Amino acid sequence: MILQSIGWDEILEAGLATLAMLGGSLFFTVLFGLPLGILLFLTGRTQLLEQTFAYSVLSAVLNVIRSVPFIILLILLMPLTVLLTGTSLGVRGVIPPLVIGTAPFFARLVETALREVNRGVIEATQAMGGSIWQIVFRALLPEALPGLIAGVSVTAIVLVDYTAMSGAIGGGGLGDLAIRYGYQRFKTDVMIVTVILLILLVQTLQAFGNRLVIHFTRK
Amino acid sequence: MILKVDPSAPVISLRGISKDFIVARKAASALRKIDLDIHRGEIFGIIGSSGAGKSTLLRIINLLERPTAGEVLFDEEPITNARGAELRSIRRRIGMVFQHFNLLSAKTVAENVAFPLKLAGERSSAMIAERVDKLLVRVGLQDHASKYPKQLSGGQKQRVGIARALALQPEVLLCDEATSALDPQTTRSVLKLLAEINRELGITIVLITHEMDVVRQVCHRVAVLDHGQVVELGPVETVFLHPSHVKTRELVHEADHADEELFPDSGVSNGQLYRLTFVGQRTYHPVLGAIAREFRVDYVITGGRIGVIRNMPYAQLTVLFTDGNVPGATARLRANGIAVEHLRGEARAFSLPATAT
Numbered sequence: 001m002i003l004q005s006i007g008w009d010e011i012l013e014a015g016l017a018t019l020a021m022l023g024g025s026l027f028f029t030v031l032f033g034l035p036l037g038i039l040l041f042l043t044g045r046t047q048l049l050e051q052t053f054a055y056s057v058l059s060a061v062l063n064v065i066r067s068v069p070f071i072i073l074l075i076l077l078m079p080l081t082v083l084l085t086g087t088s089l090g091v092r093g094v095i096p097p098l099v100i101g102t103a104p105f106f107a108r109l110v111e112t113a114l115r116e117v118n119r120g121v122i123e124a125t126q127a128m129g130g131s132i133w134q135i136v137f138r139a140l141l142p143e144a145l146p147g148l149i150a151g152v153s154v155t156a157i158v159l160v161d162y163t164a165m166s167g168a169i170g171g172g173g174l175g176d177l178a179i180r181y182g183y184q185r186f187k188t189d190v191m192i193v194t195v196i197l198l199i200l201l202v203q204t205l206q207a208f209g210n211r212l213v214i215h216f217t218r219k
Numbered sequence: 220m221i222l223k224v225d226p227s228a229p230v231i232s233l234r235g236i237s238k239d240f241i242v243a244r245k246a247a248s249a250l251r252k253i254d255l256d257i258h259r260g261e262i263f264g265i266i267g268s269s270g271a272g273k274s275t276l277l278r279i280i281n282l283l284e285r286p287t288a289g290e291v292l293f294d295e296e297p298i299t300n301a302r303g304a305e306l307r308s309i310r311r312r313i314g315m316v317f318q319h320f321n322l323l324s325a326k327t328v329a330e331n332v333a334f335p336l337k338l339a340g341e342r343s344s345a346m347i348a349e350r351v352d353k354l355l356v357r358v359g360l361q362d363h364a365s366k367y368p369k370q371l372s373g374g375q376k377q378r379v380g381i382a383r384a385l386a387l388q389p390e391v392l393l394c395d396e397a398t399s400a401l402d403p404q405t406t407r408s409v410l411k412l413l414a415e416i417n418r419e420l421g422i423t424i425v426l427i428t429h430e431m432d433v434v435r436q437v438c439h440r441v442a443v444l445d446h447g448q449v450v451e452l453g454p455v456e457t458v459f460l461h462p463s464h465v466k467t468r469e470l471v472h473e474a475d476h477a478d479e480e481l482f483p484d485s486g487v488s489n490g491q492l493y494r495l496t497f498v499g500q501r502t503y504h505p506v507l508g509a510i511a512r513e514f515r516v517d518y519v520i521t522g523g524r525i526g527v528i529r530n531m532p533y534a535q536l537t538v539l540f541t542d543g544n545v546p547g548a549t550a551r552l553r554a555n556g557i558a559v560e561h562l563r564g565e566a567r568a569f570s571l572p573a574t575a576t
Contacts, residue, residue, distance in 0.1 A: 118319075118321065118324075120317055120319055120320075120321030121321050121322075121323055121324075123283060123317070123321065124315070124317060124321035124322075124383075125334075125338070126283060126310070127281055127283060127310060127313075127314075127315040127393075128310065128311065128315075128334065128335040128338055128339075128383075128387070129306075129307035129308065129309075129310035129311040129335070129338060129339065129387075130307070130338045131307060134338050138334070138337070138338065139323060142323070142325045142326070143323060143324060143325050145325060216325070218324045218325050218367045218368075218369060219324045219369060
């Protein structure tokens with residue numbers, strides 16, 4: 001049988017590594033991207049803390065990071081990664097570049113989601129005597145929740161893509177497996193299995209994200 | 220608690236308020252040197268065409284906009300430069316109702332009404348629940364507490380907006396075109412609610428609107444804003460029945476299709492055109508016919524409006540007298556407490572009856 005050449009143990013291990021990379025990097029991406037996105041929104045034109053200069057600088061930095069192809073970013077960030085985690089290999093070694101690569105993207109999605117919130121709600125909260133923190137945490141974020149969840153699921157899918165790429169520099173995971181067996185050793189069956197697993201992972205993430213968005217949408 | 224309108228102690232005073240906006244790198248002034256006193260306990264209307272600066276003026280009261288010059292006084296204290304915690308505590312004493320309701324879509328009706336209390340740091344959920352229940356009963360939404368805004372009609376959403384604005388028991392309620400997104404019937408019921416709140420809770424209401432009927436129905440006094448300036452100010456009856464500024468006339472008579480300017484030159488142009496204003500019970504007395512017969516005058520009613528200003532019936536008719544003893548007839552009309560204004564034809568001085576209520 002064709003699939004006999006596949007080491008299921010290895011696939012299981014690689015799958016778990018992918019999930020670990022995804023989970024770890026998604027957590028830190030949201031942790032850093034959310035405040036960045038809020039800051040972008042608040043300092044934007046005609047917004048509560050309008051700061052044209054700060055906004056332009058922040059915006060430019062995020063754009064620069066987003067313009068660098070991820071595979072290049074992986075290589076460029078190696079010294080920083082080693083400094084932060086002690087290694088540039090394995091799950092730990094890819095989380096910093098994954099986070100730096102996707103946090104700016106997620107921050108943009110957060111900014112867009114917050115802009116979708118009815119401005120009148122902000123004005124009403126101000127008129128009630130709400131502070132800037134209350135406006136952000138009690139009004140803006142709850143109102144933008146469906147948009148934020150959609151942003152998280154899109155970001156998770158981008159991360160699945162990036163984890164596969166990080167296999168190329170020794171990150172491990174399903175992508176690594178696909179490259180090593182499928183590409184370098186011509187084991188097409190392994191590549192197909194890993195690709196199918198990645199497809200399933202993306203489909204699951206998207207479906208789960210959609211369910212949550214619908215659950216939290218009240219508009 | 221029922222408060223009488225007290226003109227001696229204004230709850231809000233605007234002193235020399237100006238507001239400039241930067242539009243395309245040029246300063247454009249939205250408001251110019253506005254002086255206004257809002258009396259405690261009154262319903263004060265601000266009318267004007269769109270772009271007259273109404274909305275800016277209203278937002279300056281709770282400092283959502285800062286004036287470029289001038290002073291805002293709340294309870295006779297200057298608040299113009301209040302910031303931070305001080306500003307927030309002032310805003311809690313001034314409720315605001317919006318044209319498009321501005322409810323939080325992710326919160327239920329009850330949560331929306333509780334929202335200002337939570338923001339103000341109220342921790343007792345029993346107290347919050349009690350206050351919310353009371354407010355929902357007042358606005359007639361007790362059966363809708365756990366619904367989300369999207370499940371409500373426009374009128375119901377505005378009732379939630381009003382309940383929310385009342386949650387912190389404010390002294391003043393600012394209404395920004397609060398009925399402009401509602402159909403006429405809903406508008407009437409929301410206005411009734413606002414009048415009730417003013418009467419029973421003694422809350423001063425400042426409302427801006429472009430709908431004259433809103434002002435006719437509930438306001439005590441009205442200011443007319445044109446190009447950023449107050450061009451007319453007074454009791455609603457006076458401003459609506461005897462407008463003196465061109466802009467006011469334009470606004471007030473917008474719905475009256477026949478007026479002196481619109482009166483076509485017809486064959487009977489040798490008559491004299493008058494505007495007769497009947498107010499209160501006089502509206503229902505059959506004086507016009509009797510006086511016409513007595514002084515043998517013929518008349519044509521060319522236009523007018525019969526209606527109610529804040530529970531006071533009135534009729535304002537544009538009448539062309541064509542024959543007979545017109546001076547005698549107009550003198551008798553005046554003697555009957557009817558305001559007679561001469562509009563066209565052989566000139567006559569007009570006077571307002573001193574007894575107009």
